[in-house]
Amino acid sequence: MTTQLLTYIFVGITFALYIGIALWSRARSTNDFYVAGKDVHPVANGMATAADWMSAASFLSMAGLIAFLGKDGSVYLMGWTGGYVLLALLLAPYLRKFGKFTVPDFIGERYYSKTARKLAVVCLIFISFTYIAGQMRGVGIVFSRFLEVDINTGVIVGMAIVFFYAVLGGMKGITYTQVAQYCVLIFAYLVPAIFISILMTGEVIPQIGFGSTLVDSQVYLLDKLDQVSKDLGFIAYTENAKSNIDIFCITAALMFGTAGLPHVIVRFFTVPSVGAARQSAGYALIFIALLYTTAPAVSAFARMNLIDSIQDQPYSTSPSWFKNWEEIGLIAWIDKNEDGKIQYSSGDALENVKPSYQELRGPNGQRLLENEPNLSNENEIYIDRDIIVLANPEIAKLPSWVIALVAAGGLAAALSTAAGLLLVISSSVSHDLLKKTYMPKITEKQELKYARIAAAIAIGIAGIFGIYPPAFVAQVVAFAFGLAAATFFPALFLGIFYKRLNKEGAISGMLGGLLFTASYIIYFKFINPDINNSDFWLLGISPEGIGCIGMIINFALALSVSIFTKPPPKEIFDMVDEIRQP
Amino acid sequence: MKDKTHQYWKANLKIVFSLLVIWFIASFGFGIIFSDTLDQIRLGGFKLGFWFAQQGSIYIFVIIIFLYVWLMKRLDKKLSEEEEI
Numbered sequence: 001m002t003t004q005l006l007t008y009i010f011v012g013i014t015f016a017l018y019i020g021i022a023l024w025s026r027a028r029s030t031n032d033f034y035v036a037g038k039d040v041h042p043v044a045n046g047m048a049t050a051a052d053w054m055s056a057a058s059f060l061s062m063a064g065l066i067a068f069l070g071k072d073g074s075v076y077l078m079g080w081t082g083g084y085v086l087l088a089l090l091l092a093p094y095l096r097k098f099g100k101f102t103v104p105d106f107i108g109e110r111y112y113s114k115t116a117r118k119l120a121v122v123c124l125i126f127i128s129f130t131y132i133a134g135q136m137r138g139v140g141i142v143f144s145r146f147l148e149v150d151i152n153t154g155v156i157v158g159m160a161i162v163f164f165y166a167v168l169g170g171m172k173g174i175t176y177t178q179v180a181q182y183c184v185l186i187f188a189y190l191v192p193a194i195f196i197s198i199l200m201t202g203e204v205i206p207q208i209g210f211g212s213t214l215v216d217s218q219v220y221l222l223d224k225l226d227q228v229s230k231d232l233g234f235i236a237y238t239e240n241a242k243s244n245i246d247i248f249c250i251t252a253a254l255m256f257g258t259a260g261l262p263h264v265i266v267r268f269f270t271v272p273s274v275g276a277a278r279q280s281a282g283y284a285l286i287f288i289a290l291l292y293t294t295a296p297a298v299s300a301f302a303r304m305n306l307i308d309s310i311q312d313q314p315y316s317t318s319p320s321w322f323k324n325w326e327e328i329g330l331i332a333w334i335d336k337n338e339d340g341k342i343q344y345s346s347g348d349a350l351e352n353v354k355p356s357y358q359e360l361r362g363p364n365g366q367r368l369l370e371n372e373p374n375l376s377n378e379n380e381i382y383i384d385r386d387i388i389v390l391a392n393p394e395i396a397k398l399p400s401w402v403i404a405l406v407a408a409g410g411l412a413a414a415l416s417t418a419a420g421l422l423l424v425i426s427s428s429v430s431h432d433l434l435k436k437t438y439m440p441k442i443t444e445k446q447e448l449k450y451a452r453i454a455a456a457i458a459i460g461i462a463g464i465f466g467i468y469p470p471a472f473v474a475q476v477v478a479f480a481f482g483l484a485a486a487t488f489f490p491a492l493f494l495g496i497f498y499k500r501l502n503k504e505g506a507i508s509g510m511l512g513g514l515l516f517t518a519s520y521i522i523y524f525k526f527i528n529p530d531i532n533n534s535d536f537w538l539l540g541i542s543p544e545g546i547g548c549i550g551m552i553i554n555f556a557l558a559l560s561v562s563i564f565t566k567p568p569p570k571e572i573f574d575m576v577d578e579i580r581q582p
Numbered sequence: 583m584k585d586k587t588h589q590y591w592k593a594n595l596k597i598v599f600s601l602l603v604i605w606f607i608a609s610f611g612f613g614i615i616f617s618d619t620l621d622q623i624r625l626g627g628f629k630l631g632f633w634f635a636q637q638g639s640i641y642i643f644v645i646i647i648f649l650y651v652w653l654m655k656r657l658d659k660k661l662s663e664e665e666e667i
Contacts (some may be wrong), residue, residue: 074635211627220627238632282647500591
């Protein structure tokens, strides 16, 4: 059977499974729709949280990013897992005890203010849509490469599936579908990693193979990789290129951002008790760690394999994956020295970095480019980092069912996250904006109807992002984490641990953090991208890490404004006392 | 009663604070600040600082959360037993 047919079968089976689960777990009340009836088992919730959290970025992009960044890539590994420690110890149990439906719900009630609630809804919608755009791009890549359908058709199919189970099942449908999606995605991630680990190092466990010697040699994989990287003009794989302060701040922004992401926090509202919320965070991190400790091994294997299979190869005999991805437009080759062979080294191969192709073919059959070659280096290839995980099984020459499996896994990762995000958007619109602010008189049944309508509209907008992807998807991801760290984390943390914090403090803190972080990122990413380098950055901190400073500003403003304004009413003190009890 | 909940909260803060110290040392300490120094030591094919940054810190995070679950369960039990007396 061909890879394409196998991919259709695998994707078809998994989609049928998701729809079946959605039919079985329909939501009947707002309680079902928003928080799955609050009776999800901690292990199931852990799996659902893991699937919710691990997006197309974790599944498709992260290993590729690390393969090119080497040790600098550790910021993603530590940042996106360490946040769970903060979540488990500082937020999840207390927010579960509070026992409402959404994150703006907590902020609105704790700071006894509709303004605070609305501000929280705005931040939430911005963060969530930023994220969804990335998921839809992931769906598009998988569909176009493996099912050879148009990206737009792919996005519409993905939207239809999510629409079906998110609108019908709400949180309940999403939770149980995510459990299935976790199983699919982790299996799809581990199988090729184990295969490649055995092929390259003879070790079954990738986490061990990563630190072992190569097959038929006494040389450690990482030492070889360091050597090869240096020979090609890159920095050694196991050394940092970024400054320590920047790495520190990016890691911190990702950690605090993770702890402040509404679609992750809301998962802890679905378990039956405070104890279950704590346990659930632990299980979630185990399930996440399974992928996150495998990812850096995959990165190292992929980098090694990539260099081995193309360096100094004539283009005419280059492997088929190389040409397939070139057809999609995610690989490009420009024969600078006109020897017909592929040379890979450090630096951007092309002027303007991203390739734009001509209709014509070159003498070796390669796609010719509009771009001028970048003559300051000898690198001849452009490789989009997002393809590494998808191409990895092909590069390592694994059987075609493994490749099909990876495609189904990538879709599971993207769809599960998209569904979770859509749910927090729709519930904050129907619950926080309509029920709690503008239309307090609506019945529960009407609220449920509005939640479904909001979910449907949100899916539509997400689909438009997928079909007309904003050119800045990658840049705005930094935005989502930076904003979550600079707005939600301090407001939630202080709301629980500092009773005296009043609404004036919380609102000015959130606004200050939001404005500072947003303007810093917008300035360097959109207004003045030419000077986006460490000479101009504040204290040498990149826009990716600035959320960390935004968070400190939020804390400082919130505390100082609070001291000079009048304390919150007595009910708030009682409420905080109440949520501190198990 | 008021006193007991106060004690519970203080004990809770102590647990959270000590675990966060471990969290900080494992990630920001070993994985970033002292990473280059730790790289002098080798763990099989890994340099130790690199291992902490890409593997070790994550394992420690998992352990921290389960330690927390266990310690809090013990604390909750103590509180409910005292309330019964």
